[in-house]
Amino acid sequence: MPSEKQTAVKYYVGVDVGSASVRAALVDGFGMVVAHAEQPIQVWEPQPDHYEQSSADIWAACCSVTKEVVRGVDASQIRGLGFDATCSLVVVDKQFQPLAVNSEGQSHRNVIMWMDHRAASQVKRINATQHRVLSYVGGAMSVEMQPPKLLWIKENLPESWEKVGYFFDLPDFLSWKATGVTARSLCTVVCKWTYTSDRGWDDSFWKMIGLEDLVKDKYEKIGNHVLSPGEAVGKGLTAGAAEDLGLPEGIAVAASLIDAHAGGLGVIGADVKGHNLPCENQPITSRVAMICGTSSCHMGVSETPIFVPGVWGPYFSAMVPGLWLNEGGQSATGKLIDHVVRGHIAFPELEAKAEASAHSIYTYLNSHLDLIKKSLPVGFLTVDLHVWPDFHGNRSPLTDLTLKGMVVGLTLSRGLDELALIYLATIQAIALGTRHILEAMQAAGHEITTLFLCGGLSKNPLFVQMHADITGKPVVLSKEVESVLVGAAILGACASGDFASIQEAMAKMGKIGKVVQPNHEHKRFYDKKYKVFLKLVEHQKEYRSIMNS
Numbered sequence: 001m002p003s004e005k006q007t008a009v010k011y012y013v014g015v016d017v018g019s020a021s022v023r024a025a026l027v028d029g030f031g032m033v034v035a036h037a038e039q040p041i042q043v044w045e046p047q048p049d050h051y052e053q054s055s056a057d058i059w060a061a062c063c064s065v066t067k068e069v070v071r072g073v074d075a076s077q078i079r080g081l082g083f084d085a086t087c088s089l090v091v092v093d094k095q096f097q098p099l100a101v102n103s104e105g106q107s108h109r110n111v112i113m114w115m116d117h118r119a120a121s122q123v124k125r126i127n128a129t130q131h132r133v134l135s136y137v138g139g140a141m142s143v144e145m146q147p148p149k150l151l152w153i154k155e156n157l158p159e160s161w162e163k164v165g166y167f168f169d170l171p172d173f174l175s176w177k178a179t180g181v182t183a184r185s186l187c188t189v190v191c192k193w194t195y196t197s198d199r200g201w202d203d204s205f206w207k208m209i210g211l212e213d214l215v216k217d218k219y220e221k222i223g224n225h226v227l228s229p230g231e232a233v234g235k236g237l238t239a240g241a242a243e244d245l246g247l248p249e250g251i252a253v254a255a256s257l258i259d260a261h262a263g264g265l266g267v268i269g270a271d272v273k274g275h276n277l278p279c280e281n282q283p284i285t286s287r288v289a290m291i292c293g294t295s296s297c298h299m300g301v302s303e304t305p306i307f308v309p310g311v312w313g314p315y316f317s318a319m320v321p322g323l324w325l326n327e328g329g330q331s332a333t334g335k336l337i338d339h340v341v342r343g344h345i346a347f348p349e350l351e352a353k354a355e356a357s358a359h360s361i362y363t364y365l366n367s368h369l370d371l372i373k374k375s376l377p378v379g380f381l382t383v384d385l386h387v388w389p390d391f392h393g394n395r396s397p398l399t400d401l402t403l404k405g406m407v408v409g410l411t412l413s414r415g416l417d418e419l420a421l422i423y424l425a426t427i428q429a430i431a432l433g434t435r436h437i438l439e440a441m442q443a444a445g446h447e448i449t450t451l452f453l454c455g456g457l458s459k460n461p462l463f464v465q466m467h468a469d470i471t472g473k474p475v476v477l478s479k480e481v482e483s484v485l486v487g488a489a490i491l492g493a494c495a496s497g498d499f500a501s502i503q504e505a506m507a508k509m510g511k512i513g514k515v516v517q518p519n520h521e522h523k524r525f526y527d528k529k530y531k532v533f534l535k536l537v538e539h540q541k542e543y544r545s546i547m548n549s
Contacts, residue, residue, distance in 0.1 A: 010079045010498060013070065013247065014488030015062050016259060017085035017170060019043070019113065019294045022058060024065035025482055026073065027489035029498065031266075031509030033480050037068035044109055046102055049120075051113035055090050055098055058111070058170070059177055059244075067246035079498055080252040081178065081237065081245075082230075082491030084262035084484060085170040086114045087192045089149050094165030101153065101160065111170065112149050115295070115331065117393070117401060119148035126151070126209050133194040133205045138311045140399040144331070145192045150211055150222075167222050169193070171256035178241045178253045181234035184223035185255040190315045191327065192258070193222060197316040200226075227255035228321060229265075230494035230502050254495035260327070261319045262487030263291035264299040267452040267478045268320070269506030275515050277474055278449035284320070286449045288438065290467075291484065292457035294335045296430070298328035298396070298437050300446050308444040310397030311437065321502050326446070328437035332392035333430050334457050336405075339391065340426045341365070346419040353416075366462045368420045378462070379428065379469060380525055385409035385421055387429035388536040397440035398537070406536050427463050431470040432526075432533040438471060452476045454483030461516075468518040470526045479513035486510065 009028055016023045020043060026035040039061040044052040062083075070078060089112040091099045098110035112118070123143040127134065134141055141147065146169065154161045168176065169188035176182050189195035194205060201224075203215050218224055227233060233253045242249040257265065268289040272280050279286045289299040301323040305314035313326040332339075341347060341361065354364035369378050386408045393401030407425075411418070438448055451473050457463045458477055468475045480486050490505045499505040 009077060011073065011077050012079055012489040012492040012496070013066060013081045014485040014492065015066060015081070015083050015174070016262065016484045016488055017041070017058055017062070017083070017174065018259060019086055019115065022061035022065055023482070023485060024062070024069045025485035025489060026069040027486055027509070029493065029508065031480060031486050031511050033482055033485065035069040036482060036485070037065040039065050043113065046104065049117040050102070051116040052101060052109040053088065053111040053113055054108045055092070055111055055173060056108060059174070062174065063244045063246070070246055075248040078247060078251060080254060080492030080494075080496035081247065082254040082488040082495065083171055083174040083178070083256040084259045084488045084491075085174060085256070087144070087188065087258045088113045088170040089146055090168040090170055090173040091153070091160065091164060092166050092168070093163045096165065099160045099163055100157065103157070114144050115392070116149070117143050119143055119152040120401060122151040122155070123148035129208050131205050131208055133196070133202050135307060136194070136196065136313065136315065138313070138396070138399060139309055142312070142395060142399065143401050144395070147194060147209060147211070150214075151209060154211065164221060169258075171258055172223070175233050175253060175256050178237055178245070179234040180238050182223070183225040183227045183233055183255065185229055185257065186226050187229045187257045187261050187318045189223055189226055190318045191261075191312065195226065228317060229255050229257050229261070229319070230491045231255045232495040252492065252495035252497070254491035257319070257487065257491060259484055260291040260297035260299065262491070263297075263454045263484040264289035264319050264487070265490055265502070265506060266480070266483035266485070266487030267454050267476070267510055268299065268301070269503060270452070270476070270478065270510035270512050271507055272476065272512060275476075275512060277476065277515065282449065285323070286447055287452055288441075288448050288450075289452045289454070290434065292333055292453060292455040292463070294333070296330045296333040296434070296455075296457070298434065298441075300326045300441055300448060302326070302446060306445045308397070308441050308446075310399045311440055312396070320506075326441060328396035328441065330389065330430060330433050331395045332389070336389055336391050336430070337423065337426055341419065341423055344419045344422065345414050346416050349416055350419060362460055365420050365423050366460070368416060369424055369462070372417055372420065377519070377522060378424065379466065379522060381421055382425045382428060382529075385425045386529070386532050386536060387422075387425045388533070388540065389426065389429040389433055396437050403537070403540065406540060408536065424462070427466050428470065428529065429533065430463075431466040432530055434467060435471050435530060436533070448473070450474055450476060452478070454478055454481075464516050468516045469522050470530070472518050472520070472523060474518065475516040476512055477514045477516065479511035
C-alpha cells in the first residue's frame with residue numbers, strides 16, 4: 001500500500017525532441033527521473049546538406065513516449081509539462097497543415113533540420129550586410145539559424161512561400177500543439193531569429209535581407225507574442241492534446257526551450273557544496289554547461305552582456321532569467337565520432353568483438369586503448385596522430401562553415417589498433433575545440449572555472465576525462481544522466497507554480513553525480529597538442545589560399 005507521503009508526490013513531464021529520437025521522462029520535485037521512454041523519428045537526406053523531418057511524425061512520437069512514462073500514475077499528481085527540441089524550422093499553412101520544404105513537393109516533410117546547410121549562399125549574403133543584429137550572434141550568423149532558411153524557401157520554393165501561415169521553431173511548434181496558442185519562447189526567437197528582449201524585431205534587418213513580407217503582417221508568421229521560458233502558455237493542455245498525450249486536460253504547459261538550453265538548465269544551477277570545486281561559493285557565471293550529443297553546445301552566463309567574436313549571443317534571459325547567455329558550439333561531435341568509427345575498415349571486426357563481449361562499441365574501444373597503451377597514459381598514444389574536427393564546418397569560434405576535417409599522421413595499418421587510435425584522436429580534437437571556444441570566451445571577459453557536462457557523450461568516461469585534461473578544468477556530471485529531460489521538466493514545474501522561479505527549481509532539481517578532475521601532470525603534452533591543433537587550421541587556410549589564387 002502506498003503511504004500518504006508517496007501519494008502526495010508531485011510529478012512533471014519533460015519531453016525532449018533530439019535529432020534522431022523523441023524522449024520523455026516523468027520527473028519528481030527533487031529532479032529524479034522516475035520513468036523514461038524513447039522512440040526514433042525519421043530523418044530524410046534527399047541530397048547533401050539537406051536534412052528534413054516530419055512534424056506529424058515528431059508529434060506522434062511525443063504522444064507515444066509521454067503515454068508510456070505516465071502509465072499507471074495518478075493523473076492528479078502530474079502538475080506540469082515542458083518541451084525542448086532541436087532548433088529546426090517547422091513550416092505550416094494558414095490552417096496549420098504541413099507545407100513541403102523540398103522540391104519534390106513532399107508536404108509531410110515540412111521540417112528543415114537544425115543541421116541542414118542548404119542556405120549557405122543566403123547566410124553569406126546576410127552576413128555581408130553587417131547589420132547591427134549580427135553583433136548578437138558573434139558577429140556572423142550561422143547557416144543553422146532561421147533567417148537564411150526562410151530566405152532559401154522564398155527563393156527556391158515560391159509556391160510554399162505563398163501558402164505559409166506560420167514558421168515555428170520546433171520547440172514552439174510543440175507548445176502550440178499542446179495548447180493551441182502560437183506564442184513563441186524568448187529562447188528560440190532570441191537565439192535563432194534575431195529578436196532582442198529590449199527592442200523586439202528589427203524591421204530594417206528583415207527588409208535589408210529581402211524578407212520584408214514578414215514585417216507587413218506584424219510578424220504574425222514568425223511570432224508577435226513572446227513568453228519567457230517556463231512561463232505558463234495559454235490555459236494549459238487542450239482536450240485534444242490531453243487525449244493524444246495521455247495527460248489530464250488543463251495541466252500547465254510551459255514556454256519551451258531549445259534542447260541544449262534545457263540541458264544547461266538541468267545542470268548549471270546544481271548545488272556543488274562539499275565537492276571541493278573552484279565554483280563553490282562563486283556565482284553561476286563561473287560555470288559553463290556543455291551539452292554533448294550529435295553536436296555540442298557550450299553555454300556560459302553573465303550578469304552583463306559579453307560580446308565574444310565567433311560565439312553566439314549575448315542573449316538576455318534566453319536560458320536563465322535575468323542573465324545573459326553566450327553559446328559556443330561544435331556542429332558535429334557525436335556524429336563525427338560515429339562517422340570516423342563506422343567508416344573505418346576495421347569496424348566490422350570491432351562490432352563483432354564488442355557484441356561477443358556484450359559491450360557497446362565505445363566501451364570496447366576504451367578497453368582496447370587500455371590494452372595497447374602499455375606504460376603510457378592513454379592520451380599520449382596520439383603523439384603522431386592529429387585531427388581537425390570540423391568535418392561539418394566550424395560553428396565557434398571561427399564561424400566558417402566551409403572548413404573541412406583534417407587527419408595528420410595516417411599509416412598503412414588497417415587493424416583495430418589503428419581504429420582505436422583515430423577514435424582517441426577524434427575525441428581529443430573535440431576537446432581541443434572546446435578549449436578553443438573557452439579561450440575565446442575567457443578572452444572576452446568570462447571567468448570560467450568549471451565545466452558541467454550532460455548529453456549522450458557525457459556517458460563516455462574517455463570523452464569526459466579528455467575534456468578535463470585538455471581544458472585543465474574539473475568536469476561535473478549530473479546525478480541524472482538525462483539532464484536535458486530534467487531541464488524540460490523544470491520548465492513544467494515552473495509553469496505549474498510549484499516553484500517561485502527557474503532558479504529555485506534549478507537548485508532543487510539539479511543534482512551532482514560525479515566530479516572528474518584534470519590530471520595536471522599531462523598539461524605539457526596537451527599544451528603541445530593544442531599548438532598543433534591551431535597549426536592545422538592555419539595550414540588549411542594557407543593551402544586553400546594557394547588553390548584559390
